[in-house]
Amino acid sequence: MVGNTYSYTSSTWATQIALAKAQGIDAFVLNFGSPSWELDRMQDGYNAAATAGFKMFLSFDMTSLTCTSTADANSISSTIVRWANHAAQLKDSNGAVYVGTFSGENCYFGQGDFATGWIQAVKTGPRNSGVTTKFIPSFFPVNYHGAMFTSFMDGVFPWNNAWPMGNYDISWSSDVSTLSSVDRTHGQVYMAPISPWFFTHYGQDTWNKNWIYRADDWMYSTRWEQLITNRASVDLVQIITWNDYGESHYIGPIGQDQPNSNAWVDGFDHTAWSTISGYYIQAYKTGVAPTIIQDKIYMWARPHGKSDNAPNDNYIGRPNNADWTDDYLWIVLFSTGSGTLQVTQGSSQATWQVTAGVNKLKLASGVTSSGVTATLTRGSAQVFSYFAPITFTHSPSTYNFNAFVFSGP
Template sequence: MLPLLLLFLVPATALPHLQTRAVSAASWNSLGCVKDGPGRLLPKQLADSQANTPDACVTACAAQGYRYAGVEYSAQCYCGNTLSQANGLGAGSNACTSKCSGNAGLTCGGSWVMNLYENPQVPKSLGCFADASNRVLPVRGNANTVSGCVADCKNRGQAYAGMENGNECWCGGSLPSTSADSSKCSSQCRDGACGGTWVISVYATGSSGGASPSSSPAPVTTPTQPAGSNPSSPVSANAPASAVIGTANPPSAGGAKAVYAHQMVGNAYSYAVSDWQTNINAAKGAGIDGFALNLGTENWQRARANDAYTAAASLGGFKLFLSLDLNSLPCASAADANTLAGYVAANARSPAQATRNGKVLVSTFAGQQCTFGQGNLDAGWTYFRQRLLAAGVDMFFVPAPFIDANSIGQRSWLDGAFNWNSAWPSAGAPIDTGSDNTYLNSLGSKSYMAAVSPFFFTYYAPPPASPGWNKNWIYRSDDWLLATRFEQLIAMRGKLDLVELISWNDYGESHYLGPEGKDIAFSGGWTTGFPHTALLSLVKYYAQAFKNGAYPAASDHVWLWSRPHPKAANPTNPTDSRPAHWEWTDDNLYVVVTLASPATVSINSGGNTATWNLPAGLSKLKIASAQGSIGAKIVRGNSVVKSYDSNGQFSYTNTPKDYNYNYFVAEA
């Protein structure tokens, strides 16, 4: 983290508006309409909200790791990991009749009844069991949450995981034989029951078991392959390594394609026009067509946005549009509609304003709660369009509201939709195009904007370490995420015209592509010394293919990225607990290489090495991480054409001081 003195040198208004990933209630299991009572079915009541919906409540409960979420009496949201035995009996669907305060078209419980939802990704407890000094689950795990312990024990080949004393993880192959009163397992982790004193909350891992107890998984070795036998297998390797060779030719497609980058104006407090010009030139050089300016509520953000338009207009060839951050900006009243319409109109006639079909391009982050005083979501956004037309602005609206994707195309007030969450996998598997296809099927002839991102990790501790922020999780960023995601969208370029990179400068969520900024409030502990700008030349390679329908001629180039420590490492001085979903990632060095002609390529992470004979074009390589520096080299004939060694800049370590799941990126 930043030194304490430096933290207070950042003006309070300059702190970024931190975004949380919205969750759809449809992705949780609906348990129907159930009875509540004075003892409360779910113990954690959040503040009443005039923006309450099932999605909003589920998102809030998911962010805190709870198993259950419930909406009640229109504006109430409850969370919990267990259900009270006194309540929860089915009330019948007719009992839940209250309209949600955030969307009158949805139902949010009623008087002493709630619509209840269960997170299918939170492990279910098998019960509370007695423990003893000889340990009913004999293998000590490395985790302090239920989901982390289950993943760690599964990784060890153990069928059962148990949490004890609130923070101890234990693994074993047999279910304990002596049950205990469930009330004795009173310690709670943020994602479930965590035992107590000599009692253990036990969970199934899904592993068939059979592995002998050990402190770590058995090592895996990859046999040496003869040269030319299989180009995706290394010629030589002393650690697990693999490759994906080549890329498919982009399909032909009509329509004007564009690649934008999400820019947090909230992280531009110190920017002058010259700073905007520097960032715009860097983005232009990467094949990026413009910035989506994420605009929050502070007055200075509008001044910085105006400076951005001034800078872009002075340079030419780079476009901007507003992405109204509706987790920050109010949108409940008619006056709010007039205010936001004024923000859009302020620069709508600038030569730097992005347009689509001759109309002013506008987007949002969120907005599913906005009614603008008109009674419901659809009427509210229709009213907003009317206010813009009254100001002389014809809008091409491509927002990112977190509403049911299957029905988003039915909304008459939007011209398309931005699928924000499509940038990352939703669990521990590689990214796919399932959500893209859902949006495309719903939107029909309307525009679809897809998301691309390199990484996601955020590590904001609870107060007082940060001003009320408690964001501590990762999304899977493996499998060459940036490259793989771009390749998916290039293959679909006949169906979509717009791509938005997340992000240019959201440092706190670790998916920044631009240069490290001046305003990195409270995120310096995991961003300082972790540049991502080396990816910009890779972005250019893919952006050209998306826009032009052909990959550029390949030159000899190598990109490398690695996390700084094993996913299950135990830091010596952590500032917060291990991030949620840490088990979703893998311990690998990822490399992308382009070759002008066939060559031999070697990569290394510490003492782990692998070498391939590769054809011309692009290949994606990986090898298991090991302690030490990372490196790569291209050899053609007897000459080293390109090489990189991170010695002095970056070293992978098994004993970090603090958690950091951000990536160090370099290029040769």
């Protein structure tokens, strides 16, 4: 989210890129809108990426940018051309520049239909400057079947496939439906989304967004497992997101440029989700699960019960879909061998026999507590005892369905 990078310097970009690259991430998708300063931050980002051997991928946020005229189409074309030959620009094997969107299904650019408008913006316009594009937009909601879409779309990116759209666990069924519309005979590709979480809590005086999506049952790990299993059908994976704090699905460090989301973001570090990504990214790229060489535990949970009342939050209120989640501590243990894991949160405690590999476990988090202790033993030897300050209360002052995320030791 370039909109959350106002204070970024070249050094900031370099730091963020290094963190992402260390986990096997190849590129940042730069979602950007109408503020002119965003172009300056993107230039710094492109330059830092080139130095690091990293890539960038433009994604036009059409909820911010205008798209009613030929001039708007020309503006998109010129932005694509501006970075098309930059060393950090992500391209396909034929040299086509990757381009995406967030939304845009209602953009006509002064033309008779949206296909004609988009052809001018992302195909004809760049081509007139010698630039070929690989256009993979995210439109809502669109049935992608038909020649109209293959005329200008080089791939499909269904944003909402990253989460279950109801009170059920994430599955591959939505992807099966989407994949049926990917026209491989015309060279279309499938970019699959993945996200660890979703909670947003804005009132009617701002963005008027106040809901959650269900992210239970180790959704981030489960979704990665689905992508790895179906990797032959998935050409690219986009993680949603590195730094979208407002919707609580950031996996990068919390920055200072928050979109008025401090109330539910500050203190809720998610970088453990970026480090767990490295394991799954390698498995997705190679088709082989990496050998686990270090015992490590990942844990995440919400700070209060889903049914709790927050007396100081009457203006915005309880988020929609709050009943779609359950009160659990979610645990993923990367274990080098068999052993015994004991996890304690307040008066709630459980013990499991674990095996070498990835162990997914859960503990009911219905008791007030100031933290979680996890102890792994093998035989009579303690492998680690790790404390994570994952607090839990039944008396929140405001609603917060974000997650504490920790890993150790």
